[in-house]
Amino acid sequence: MLPNPTDPKNAHRYIPNSSDDIPEMLRVIGVDSIDRLFDSIPSDVKLNRLLDIPGPWSEVESRRWFRQLAARNKTAVDHVSFLGGGAYAHDQPACIDQLLLRAEFLTSYTPYQPEVSQGTLQSIFEYQTHQCLLTGLDVANASLYDGSTALCEAVLLTERVGKEKKRVVIARSVHPQYTATVRTYVQNLGIDIVEVGWKSDGRIDLDALRAACDGAFAIAVQSPNFLGVIEDYDAIASIPNVTKIAVITEATSLGILAPPGAHGFDIAVGEGQAWGIPTQFGGPYVGFMVVKDALKRHMPGRLVGETVDVDGKRAYVLTLATREQHIRRGKATSNICTNEALIALGANIYLSLMGKNGLREVGEQCLQKAAYLRAKLGDFVELPFAGPVYNEFVVRTPFPATQILGDLEHEKILGGIPLGDFYQGHDNDFLVAVTELHSREQLDHYAGVLRAAISRER
């Protein structure tokens, strides 16, 4: 019943050794069957049947099945999408993906052996540099899983240096799924999370924040926040005696917005997806963390440093490894091992292509196009939050957001994200995101369709 591995019929395209190799190799090993090599597994836990799963499929069959699944999604493939909420569709220059497909990047692993991994190491070093330049902070790591877990790591880091304090303040306008993830992470660590709400303009309630900070080891504020509103770093930074964490979910905003480091923040964490990575249903993305120099030995994850080889040649290497799990085990700054290197490389390529001027231009276009649409919509819908925005904003209609968005979907528009899914009492609100990819025509069309939908509901 179980297939005979030595039968050439059972050869698989991914597994070279086959009918002629197996006997030769068994002879060298000195056993007479592959089964004997599994003698150490107790026979009563051995499976005496094949797994009950589909396959083996040819590529032809895989293409058929997976494409048919993909075709069942309603996505930006044939809809115009205004979805954001922490995942943004920006320009993805064609060369990024084609470079990522190079085997030397795609199929290598963590650069433990620097002599044969300088490509990966140098690119991480460059990526770290970009992060520093963009955030105005000193030391960046190689990558974390995503923005939400980066925030978790920042909370854990600040707690470690937080002189026994056990409270962290998180703005309610931080991405609610990020805050939820922090709750999961810290649930057994005796850390108390206090949320602080927003004022009518959508910015954080500074008085409440100040009050909550007493006894807190850190505050985490997102800007642009989950309502799309840009926070005033300077005002927040003026709060004393607490470590300040800036959360960035729309990384392209760093192209034109004030960098947190230059405005008094100690740590910036966030999601790098907007730097040329597809939205791909939420992952893989890439979390970043950049900290003040003083915090570098508390950093989670991998760090690449510059050094020289025995010939004095400049070279790069994983460094400060004593922070990490493979050395420090239970005392490590994080349990992270595999991270998001390839995605970070994609972001690095994106940042290099765009460079100083491109990053500004992307930011500027997002800003202008969002403002254009917002102004247009302002003619006939309520814009509940008046604070300054970057490329995303909340729209309020007299009707349930899901209903209005359903109307838009009929017109092949993915019109926004219902805010009611995240905040009670906001069932009529939805988030609308605009990027440099939207044409004026698409913006005008959106406004027209939304207006029509609202009048139809009326």
Added chain:
Amino acid sequence: MLPNPTDPKNAHRYIPNSSDDIPEMLRVIGVDSIDRLFDSIPSDVKLNRLLDIPGPWSEVESRRWFRQLAARNKTAVDHVSFLGGGAYAHDQPACIDQLLLRAEFLTSYTPYQPEVSQGTLQSIFEYQTHQCLLTGLDVANASLYDGSTALCEAVLLTERVGKEKKRVVIARSVHPQYTATVRTYVQNLGIDIVEVGWKSDGRIDLDALRAACDGAFAIAVQSPNFLGVIEDYDAIASIPNVTKIAVITEATSLGILAPPGAHGFDIAVGEGQAWGIPTQFGGPYVGFMVVKDALKRHMPGRLVGETVDVDGKRAYVLTLATREQHIRRGKATSNICTNEALIALGANIYLSLMGKNGLREVGEQCLQKAAYLRAKLGDFVELPFAGPVYNEFVVRTPFPATQILGDLEHEKILGGIPLGDFYQGHDNDFLVAVTELHSREQLDHYAGVLRAAISRER
């Protein structure tokens, strides 16, 4: 009016040197403007305006425009296609294209400098070997433009060795566009083309062929021919005193059909597209030519040979170059220079993946699936040609083919190629091609839809 090259606004992403470089470089050159470098072009032929063409476009704009064009095609993207006639949709293993995208293959040029081009050279040597094994002939070249021009080159080659004879016999069932191309090529060379028709079973009229061969330097016969029918090489090979050229437009047929070399043919030429290359509206494809050893010094195009380097290490190099235009100029065996190297590499990868058993299995599946559909259709349509077929055959209905095919198109089926476009008096016939990619369900569906279309016309 004309843009100033030194203005940073005019920088282009594909052209590194820009506002800061240009003055530095002009200083070294010793002129004060780029315009001065063009002084040798008479000013009255200089364009004093910009070209009137669209652009420059960003990638975003290009994607929009080209995708919208592509979407206007009705293709196998959302139709089931039964089109063949010299271009076949076979399985394209995913790794082929990803390997072809490797810069070292994609962006290198003809391997003139063997020390830094062994990758390309060795792969051509392997490709040559595959051709020999598949056709049963001795020497293959690196590639020709496509199947039709490969036939042209074969005619020219055989004429050169043809002892002053000036007639070539081409089966009427050779791909009509191939024959047309030969007509173009030889129009000023005093070569006479005689066509020989087919008998009722779709095979070449042997008696007519024998008669036409008198005084001919070569005959060219396609198998499977344009009607899909397999010719009897042995019978044709028995004709004396004429060089025999086998034409293959469906390269996968070599996986199961008798190789022309082993059955008395001197030359095999054909189209390699079926070996894993997309149909892509007709090109780029790859022409092949394989000849008996005695003809090797008459071969057109590039040949790679094995040799050693100064250290005695095995290595590969372009060889027998004295045949070629860059040495022999007006007396060369061909004018070909740039050929289809990357496509040949794709075919080489395909052949390596498939190998001995895969090539047979592809052939076997094509044979069986075509037979299955043909039998099914035979129940209700006329199959005018009774000769043995590989994966393509002619269907005849009482109605104009274009009409019937139009009906099929409504059902999202690209149902065949009207034979009337190629042969007078065949307006009710069309060619149907089947490959290993067609599922039984698709074949059954085709039969059902065709039957319905015919009854509707009735």
Added chain:
Amino acid sequence: MTEVLEKETTGTATPQGATRERLIFEHSKRGRRGYQLPALDVPAVENLLPANLRRAEIADEVEVSEVDVIRHFTRLSKLNVSIDAGLYPLGSCTMKHNPRINEEIARTPGFALSHPLQADHQVQGNLELLWWLEQSLKEIFGMPRVTLQPVAGAHGELTAILMVHKALAKGGNARKYILIPDSAHGTNPASAAFAGYQVKELKSNSRGTLDLHVLEEAVNEDVAALMITVPNTLGVFENEIQAMAKILHAKGAYLYCDGANLNAFVGVARPGDMGIDVIHSNLHKTFSTPHGGGGPGAGPVGVSERLIPFIPTPTVERREDGTFFLDHSHPHSIGRMRAFNGNFNVLVRALTYMRSMGPTGLRRIAQIAVLNANYIRARLKGPYYLPYDAPSLHEVVFNDKNQTAHDVHTLDIAKRLMDYGFHPPTIYFPLIVSGALMIEPTESEPKEELDAFCDAMLAIARECEERPELVRSAPHTTPVRRLDEARAARQPVLRWKK
């Protein structure tokens, strides 16, 4: 020869075949550009932002052309080795062939362009795919439920231990300790700590496995779970795993399995049948999603009945009518482990791979992976010392005992392998082996490549005797030679500065 290689460099030169490449920042030159956007097609409004919210230019950011970027990263890539070019025998990492069809499928626009916050009815294809992946992993694990949210092995470990904590806490006592054998991977204790536990390390026996009596002595009502790797990091199966489960369960503790080594027994045996309560699997190992220079990955976690109530939200569920939805209603869930839905496009690759392998192929993975490891073991044993002689499954751990006599150590052997064109094995892990050389060939290697590797190892063993200095000073042929790692750590330079 040397002088030819050391040809005069110009300071700016980074030609083909070069062994160095400037930093992208060092390619920057004012006025160059690598991007183009469509022109702004809405009226530009000034002062949309208050001045203090706006940044000045991003000082020192690059100005390079597309050509510069492609050259730069193409050249950097050439400084790396990769699976596509040869054996990459990093023990514990399962560096197997990464099929290109997986890359193609993952790039299907319907997947790549789908957005994580779309309504369920808009992403039925994605949800069905996730549902099927869970079904397959359930069958592979022999467990009733699997969460797909964790994005790496360590993330899965944390997820697992948080679930254990929550389950125990619900029972009234979350307990204090997690037991971990001394052979475990560093992420195990780190994850346990982040889940709120203290770690107690258990000593392995002379076979490298865990003795039942050691476990028995350690387990008590303060112990939440044992984290054990199966087969362990020596590649040796914990053949008393069922008895361990009994001991733990008797005391109300859980048995967690680090499934990083699933490649050793996928399709041959199932964790669920061994009494394991919870397991993670690194899809970037057993299920071939590319390692990408250090990620992304995915670390789904399978659980036994008892832990189902605690799995992360949301889960993917199928309705009677065949439609799918994200279910947020798990009142006892530990919560979400990450924003959105995990590393979806890694999961797509893994499911593509599972379908390509099918039941026969998955079993064959384990069979040939174990065959290959044992072949290497047979060829190298003797010249290299095998500190634990228990039967190997998918990997074999030697050490440098035979070579230290010549003052040559594991690190030297690893570096010397590079001169022979091979990526070294994992070294100095597991910690219980002094000078470990941990070799995992995977099922992807043809016999010829294994032979070439063994020949190289044997040649090095001879060199250790005959020319130890050559080995100690290796590598000699790599883009850079041995690095001053101490300097990197003592005076950290962690970014470029102008």
Added chain:
Amino acid sequence: MTEVLEKETTGTATPQGATRERLIFEHSKRGRRGYQLPALDVPAVENLLPANLRRAEIADEVEVSEVDVIRHFTRLSKLNVSIDAGLYPLGSCTMKHNPRINEEIARTPGFALSHPLQADHQVQGNLELLWWLEQSLKEIFGMPRVTLQPVAGAHGELTAILMVHKALAKGGNARKYILIPDSAHGTNPASAAFAGYQVKELKSNSRGTLDLHVLEEAVNEDVAALMITVPNTLGVFENEIQAMAKILHAKGAYLYCDGANLNAFVGVARPGDMGIDVIHSNLHKTFSTPHGGGGPGAGPVGVSERLIPFIPTPTVERREDGTFFLDHSHPHSIGRMRAFNGNFNVLVRALTYMRSMGPTGLRRIAQIAVLNANYIRARLKGPYYLPYDAPSLHEVVFNDKNQTAHDVHTLDIAKRLMDYGFHPPTIYFPLIVSGALMIEPTESEPKEELDAFCDAMLAIARECEERPELVRSAPHTTPVRRLDEARAARQPVLRWKK
């Protein structure tokens, strides 16, 4: 060092970084497979074919796994240099940056899956694309019609001369001769011969260009056309091109331009405005479609009014209603140059490129290409001898005159450049320059790369004086060193045999 590099090889070893790789046939082993097809889902019928039409197994064909194939071709690729990794200054070949967006667009399924024999109404997108490409090339050439059918430069040459022949024949006398300067590319005389003409070679003057009186003397009623390259293969503009056109036209002959060097003046001047009757352009040169190791390419041909009736069929035409069709009704056409519609997917790339460049970018190509060539000229002149001192446009041709004194020749310099990491220039072409070194940097090179190249050239010039043997024995660092080319030609081994 040397001995370290020459580490023992096992005969089977092909590790990473290796400088050799076995033939795929030498990887073959019985029982291995690299493919899988869906199982045959129709009933298998026996004896569908008579026995004599069926072949036995394909003796000696390979049996290898997918892993073997990917490894093999990945390793082979590493033995090549490429544009993406550095300067590739092959004169006359225009080795420029190949943008990746072109590759992406060409792979759009609606293009890639379209079939060449589809009905016009099914391929409106393709036809419109071709129509637009013709419009752009018409404007670039300054000519009223362009055929897109030729698939390479030489194919375009043949197309052009066949048109000339047909046009003249229609006038009653096809004539006998084609005039070609001695500096021309080999394809020119070869194409002329295949079109049915004899070639008369014209001598260039001391500037490297063609003297009017030489032309005047050669042109008579037996001359069909002059084939001239503009700028010529020395990179020098034929500044009397208009007068040449007059001379030819006066005698009823045609002026054909080999447009391989269009990169020198695209957007700056137009062939049609110079009196040229017919021109081909290599899209794989000026319009950046990748060279692919020797193709594919495309060689569209632009024609003046007089030649329009003779262009190949079919042409793409637009109807009043905006739809497009393939027009086969050109009674005087030379016929078709190839089955189907030319190298369509090369044409897609070229049009993508034209749109990316736009009118400003196209002009900038010529400007910077010429700037770069002149920069190299300025830096190398002196140490290297410039046999023709006329102003250079996009390329510059030196020779080895200064080096022959040290018994070092062009071939040696070329090979030595490889040790410095650069692909050599085109050598020994054009034939009128003894020992030519023909350098074409294109606009794609940053100044730093040009400087590195010039530094290497200057270092080699010094080596020629100081250590000529080092240069004569170069290359020293490449995967293989100088080859025994004589042996390859004398005892040709053109295929692998078991």
